[in-house]
Amino acid sequence: MPSSKPPTGSESRKSPDAPQQPGKPTPTDAPQQPGKPTPTDAPPPPGKPTPPEAPELIWLRPERTGRGPRPAHSRDSIATAAIGIADAEGLDAVSMRRVAAALGAGTMSLYNYVPKKEHLLDLMLDAVTGEYRLPPAPSGDVRADLADLAHQQLGISRRHPWLPALLLARPSLGPNALRYTDHFLAVTAPTGLGGGARMEAMALFNGFITQFAQFEQTAAAGAKWQAELVGYLGQAAASGEFPHLAQAFATAGPPADPDKAFDRTLDRVISAILTPATDD
Amino acid sequence: MPSSKPPTGSESRKSPDAPQQPGKPTPTDAPQQPGKPTPTDAPPPPGKPTPPEAPELIWLRPERTGRGPRPAHSRDSIATAAIGIADAEGLDAVSMRRVAAALGAGTMSLYNYVPKKEHLLDLMLDAVTGEYRLPPAPSGDVRADLADLAHQQLGISRRHPWLPALLLARPSLGPNALRYTDHFLAVTAPTGLGGGARMEAMALFNGFITQFAQFEQTAAAGAKWQAELVGYLGQAAASGEFPHLAQAFATAGPPADPDKAFDRTLDRVISAILTPATDD
DNA sequence: CCTTCTCTAGGTACAGCGTACGTAGAAGCG
DNA sequence: CGCTTCTACGTACGCTGTACCTAGAGAAGG
Numbered sequence: 341m342p343s344s345k346p347p348t349g350s351e352s353r354k355s356p357d358a359p360q361q362p363g364k365p366t367p368t369d370a371p372q373q374p375g376k377p378t379p380t381d382a383p384p385p386p387g388k389p390t391p392p393e394a395p396e397l398i399w400l401r402p403e404r405t406g407r408g409p410r411p412a413h414s415r416d417s418i419a420t421a422a423i424g425i426a427d428a429e430g431l432d433a434v435s436m437r438r439v440a441a442a443l444g445a446g447t448m449s450l451y452n453y454v455p456k457k458e459h460l461l462d463l464m465l466d467a468v469t470g471e472y473r474l475p476p477a478p479s480g481d482v483r484a485d486l487a488d489l490a491h492q493q494l495g496i497s498r499r500h501p502w503l504p505a506l507l508l509a510r511p512s513l514g515p516n517a518l519r520y521t522d523h524f525l526a527v528t529a530p531t532g533l534g535g536g537a538r539m540e541a542m543a544l545f546n547g548f549i550t551q552f553a554q555f556e557q558t559a560a561a562g563a564k565w566q567a568e569l570v571g572y573l574g575q576a577a578a579s580g581e582f583p584h585l586a587q588a589f590a591t592a593g594p595p596a597d598p599d600k601a602f603d604r605t606l607d608r609v610i611s612a613i614l615t616p617a618t619d620d
Numbered sequence: 621m622p623s624s625k626p627p628t629g630s631e632s633r634k635s636p637d638a639p640q641q642p643g644k645p646t647p648t649d650a651p652q653q654p655g656k657p658t659p660t661d662a663p664p665p666p667g668k669p670t671p672p673e674a675p676e677l678i679w680l681r682p683e684r685t686g687r688g689p690r691p692a693h694s695r696d697s698i699a700t701a702a703i704g705i706a707d708a709e710g711l712d713a714v715s716m717r718r719v720a721a722a723l724g725a726g727t728m729s730l731y732n733y734v735p736k737k738e739h740l741l742d743l744m745l746d747a748v749t750g751e752y753r754l755p756p757a758p759s760g761d762v763r764a765d766l767a768d769l770a771h772q773q774l775g776i777s778r779r780h781p782w783l784p785a786l787l788l789a790r791p792s793l794g795p796n797a798l799r800y801t802d803h804f805l806a807v808t809a810p811t812g813l814g815g816g817a818r819m820e821a822m823a824l825f826n827g828f829i830t831q832f833a834q835f836e837q838t839a840a841a842g843a844k845w846q847a848e849l850v851g852y853l854g855q856a857a858a859s860g861e862f863p864h865l866a867q868a869f870a871t872a873g874p875p876a877d878p879d880k881a882f883d884r885t886l887d888r889v890i891s892a893i894l895t896p897a898t899d900d
Numbered sequence: 901c902c903t904t905c906t907c908t909a910g911g912t913a914c915a916g917c918g919t920a921c922g923t924a925g926a927a928g929c930g
Numbered sequence: 931c932g933c934t935t936c937t938a939c940g941t942a943c944g945c946t947g948t949a950c951c952t953a954g955a956g957a958a959g960g
Contacts, residue, residue: 397848408907409955435946446910448948457947508788508831511838513849518856518865525864535868536876540885543835544828551788551827558791568677569793576798584805585798588815596816605820612892688936689926715917726939728919737918 398459399514411453413443418453419467422460423500431502436460458510465506466514471496474519478527485527486610487603490549494602497553504554507546531614541613548609552602678739679794691733693723698733699747702740703780711782716740738790745786746794751776754799758807765807766890767883770829774882777833784834787826811894821893828889832882 395401403415421442426434436457440450454460472492478485497503506512521542528538559566577586675681683695701722706714716737720730734740752772758765777783786792801822808818839846857866 395848396842396845397852400848400852405907407905407957409909409957411908436948437946448911448950449909451948452908505789508834509785511835513852518862522862522865525868529864535871538868539872540881543831544885544888547827547831548824551823551831554788555791555823562676565676568675568680572677572680572793582798582802584809585802588805588818591815601820605824608892608895609824611895612888615888615891685936687928687934689928689938691937716919717917728921728940729938731919732937 394455397513398454398462401455413445413453415453415463416467418443418450418460419463422464423467426464426502427500431505434460434464434502461506461510462512462514465503465510465512466516468496468500468503469512469514469516469520471499472516472520472523474523478523478529480530482527482530482614483610486545486613487606489524489527490545490602490606493546493549494553497550498556501557501560504550504557507550508554528613532616545609545613548605552605556598674735677793678734678742681735692729693725693733695733695743696747698723698730698740699743702744703747706744706782707780711785714740714744741786741790742792742794745783745790745792746796748776748780748783749792749794749796749800751779752796752800752803754803758803758809760810762807762810762894763890766825766893767886769804769807770825770882770886773826773829774833777830778836781837781840784830784837787830788834808893812896825889825893828885832885836878 404411418439422434422439425438425442436450437447439460440447443450450460454463472489475485524542524545525535525538528541531538533541573585573589576582577589580586684691698719702714702719705718705722716730716734717727719740720727723730730740734743752769755765804822804825805815805818808821811818813821853865853869856862857869860866
């Protein structure tokens, strides 16, 4: 569920040290030593006992280094535990202590797997992104394929109410997100848009869906809040200070079916994506 | 600047006093856009005392009740202090203690003005929303008016880097947001769309801009992170597992000017809004 | 085999957070 | 003048993320 654009603006420059994982790559990336296309790293000084700085991106850290006792937990099981807590009690209930306890581990042991809490959230994000059922190849009907993706995302977001908030807070780029991205690019290949444009389209597409789901969640969260809101808006409308708001209120029909509203706007978004660029 | 959702660093939703949300299995019930969902409660008529339960919405609480000693601070000064801290040191630096200290007040005194920290954030949100320069009436050129609003929002978001995260975290509906909403409705009146449809359009419009600004912020936040990301993506592309991603990478030109990218997608969004409904 | 070194598990501790609660006094209303 | 209601503020509690430390498990090198 990546909500990112290609990196814009400032380009990468010096990186004092970007330690390359010495042995096995993570199970999700290919057994491959970066030959030429990685401009980001300096060669690790040979013979140095410990690389002083680990990568910030958790996906660049190997899950297992092969030395010492074997870990009692896996990234998968950790993510599953955290997701269970979040599903049941909300994102706020996901604390390091809580997750560690759910795993039957000491609090600080968790830090052997997850250097910061942020990374725990990354694991959760990528785990649920794995819930997509991606067809092996695009069907040929771009609109249908996109609508399917959208409905899957909405479904996942409803299953995990904490998801939208997390997606909006930080870009996710785990292995499953890469898989999703690749599929999206495949689906939109027939549009004739370039790679960068399709990445932007993906950001727009996912952003809309995520925000819709997020709004659903906040609306569902508090009945009292909602009731007060209606009163407040009505009061504002009645004040005469906001004539167009008042008129929109008066014009508004019965509360629309959220699914209908979703499909309606989704249609607009897909159209916006499929429209050939005005200038590129 | 109404839009929808948790803060970076330590984000959250769900409050302790409302531990009841749709459990885990069926959170599918979902209301929708500010229409008219549940008439549970009415706005307090003027003159009604509020001893038993204060409204959750801070805008429904009177700033001053006229009794007792006069407050030493105003909502405005509090919001200004908090915004100053957030601008200088980020949203995480905005704590009740910190804001109170900036005001020269005791920590707990702040709670006389702001019943919960959430409400402090509401005050901040509405204060910056007041930075819009709204013309007295639409110009008649819908596209131009919308583009102006979009660029103003982008400018405000760049001035206050914490804004997008907050905007995405919670809907804001303070007085300034109402003013903005009314203006947006006025601008889009010539489209012939109904009130509800224009509200949806506003959500889409603001959502896109907010997410764009948010992405800019996260990208600008960490150079190291960005460098690692490029390396990671390149590695993924080179792995052969993500052919379309690799191809998009190969096709991608130089990093695009963010302003250009913004205008390009904004154009698409505006077109999506202005397109008459396909079916309704 | 033993040694050595790296890794893991876990405990303790700290600074900071939001905020419940209680007390003291100021200011408007009768 | 009370009476009531408000403001100001200190103390304290439970919680957070996580820095740092101690043991001990187990593979690698001799």
